[in-house]
Amino acid sequence: MPTELLDKKEARIRRMFGQIAPWYDFLNHLLSLNIDKRWRDRTARLVPPGPASAGPMLDLCTGTGDLALTYDRAANGALSIVGADFAHEMLVRAALKSDKAGAAARVQFVECDAQALPFADNTFQLVTISFGLRNVTDMDKGLREMVRVTKPGGRVAVLEFSKPRNRVLGRLYLWYFRYLLPLVGQLLSRSKESAYRYLPASVLQFPDYEALADRMRAAGLTDVTFEPFTFGIATLYVGVKERASGAT
Numbered sequence: 005m006p007t008e009l010l011d012k013k014e015a016r017i018r019r020m021f022g023q024i025a026p027w028y029d030f031l032n033h034l035l036s037l038n039i040d041k042r043w044r045d046r047t048a049r050l051v052p053p054g055p056a057s058a059g060p061m062l063d064l065c066t067g068t069g070d071l072a073l074t075y076d077r078a079a080n081g082a083l084s085i086v087g088a089d090f091a092h093e094m095l096v097r098a099a100l101k102s103d104k105a106g107a108a109a110r111v112q113f114v115e116c117d118a119q120a121l122p123f124a125d126n127t128f129q130l131v132t133i134s135f136g137l138r139n140v141t142d143m144d145k146g147l148r149e150m151v152r153v154t155k156p157g158g159r160v161a162v163l164e165f166s167k168p169r170n171r172v173l174g175r176l177y178l179w180y181f182r183y184l185l186p187l188v189g190q191l192l193s194r195s196k197e198s199a200y201r202y203l204p205a206s207v208l209q210f211p212d213y214e215a216l217a218d219r220m221r222a223a224g225l226t227d228v229t230f231e232p233f234t235f236g237i238a239t240l241y242v243g244v245k246e247r248a249s250g251a252t
């Protein structure tokens with residue numbers, strides 16, 4: 005596998021997502037056969053938003069804002085939601101979608117790096133990240149930042165691709181992921197950064213299941229659990245930020 009495919013320097017990742025932004029939603033839904041929408045809905049059902057009084061929520065690496073807007077619907081518009089990403093072109097589309105959904109007053113978008121968040125400690129009741137952590141240059145730093153801005157007792161939810169454990173399905177998936185998806189994605193998006201060859205490469209080398217749960221624990225989360233979706237093609241990981249000892 006050419007090593008430049010897995011070059012995760014911030015500038016390259018930002019440029020890559022900036023370039024595919026116009027195609028991102030269309031290709032996401034096409035290449036996942038629309039399953040990605042169900043994964044986001046399921047995430048919001050399994051990790052539901054709390055009441056507005058518990059504080060705002062943050063959707064990190066929000067891209068075109070799909071998970072942030074899924075949570076806006078799940079909360080019936082009662083929650084203040086921040087979507088953060090460092091690719092400007094993605095956020096432009098996120099803001100348009102939020103406007104169209106009538107959510108602009110509740111869902112705000114902030115351009116920033118996941119490894120240095122411009123938010124105070126203990127701000128959010130819930131911090132989510134879907135299909136983003138894999139792309140963050142230093143994912144442990146990203147995780148620690150997520151934990152830092154989460155309120156004590158609040159939750160961190162990571163939705164990310166994983167490798168199916170079933171052997172037959174795993175092979176089928178690998179074929180689709182290695183050959184068909186990069187071909188279709190590259191042809192349609194004409195990404196100069198080979199974004200759709202980067203995608204399978206980045207998933208195959210990314211920790212999943214217990215390995216990722218361990219990294220979340222190392223970042224300061226407790227009660228970390230994970231639930232595979234659709235035969236383990238994606239997995240939802242959830243952890244809780246410990247309350248300071250002596251606090252109620």
Ligand SMILES: C[S@@+](CC[C@H](N)C(=O)[O-])C[C@H]1O[C@@H](n2cnc3c(N)ncnc32)[C@H](O)[C@@H]1O
Pocket residue numbers: 014017018021022032064065066067068069070071088089090091094116117118119133134135136139140141
């Ligand atoms: C695959 S997209 C996922 C978008 C969206 N969450 C979804 O579920 O479709 C990954 C996003 O992560 C963003 N990203 C990657 N590294 C980042 C970083 N260090 N800081 C902020 N955003 C980052 C990219 O710009 C891109 O929009």
